[in-house]
Amino acid sequence: METDKKLKLEAARKAYTDKIKSGELQRVIPLDPIEKAKKNPKSLRAAINAKCYECSCYERIEVTKCTAKDCPLYDIRPWQREQEETVWRIILNERNRISSDDTSYLL
Numbered sequence: 685m686e687t688d689k690k691l692k693l694e695a696a697r698k699a700y701t702d703k704i705k706s707g708e709l710q711r712v713i714p715l716d717p718i719e720k721a722k723k724n725p726k727s728l729r730a731a732i733n734a735k736c737y738e739c740s741c742y743e744r745i746e747v748t749k750c751t752a753k754d755c756p757l758y759d760i761r762p763w764q765r766e767q768e769e770t771v772w773r774i775i776l777n778e779r780n781r782i783s784s785d786d787t788s789y790l791l
């Protein structure tokens with residue numbers, strides 16, 4: 685049963701990867717928090733995320749480690765509940781996706 689699921693998932697991933705390679709599908713490059721805020725200027729959440737991202741030298745991991753408890757955004761800053769390991773994995777995945785045509789992230 686579990687093996688059957690894995691095989692189906694693997695086949696779906698391969699089909700998706702093949703479509704990207706052939707140009708049938710285009711890869712979606714994720715927007716960074718500032719781009720997201722510009723795309724949705726009425727969103728307070730997007731604005732807060734963008735501000736913290738900018739304040740932390742454009743590194744999400746630094747937002748998780750923010751120690752500025754006097755900052756009005758401190759208690760509502762993004763990504764504060766994410767584990768450092770998780771944030772690093774997200775950052776590396778985003779960078780890999782943006783910087784190469786490698787589709788191995790799909791696997």
Ligand code: SF4
Binds near residue numbers: 737746
């Ligand atoms: S909460 Fe921290 S990261 Fe966000 S704006 Fe304030 S000081 Fe910067």
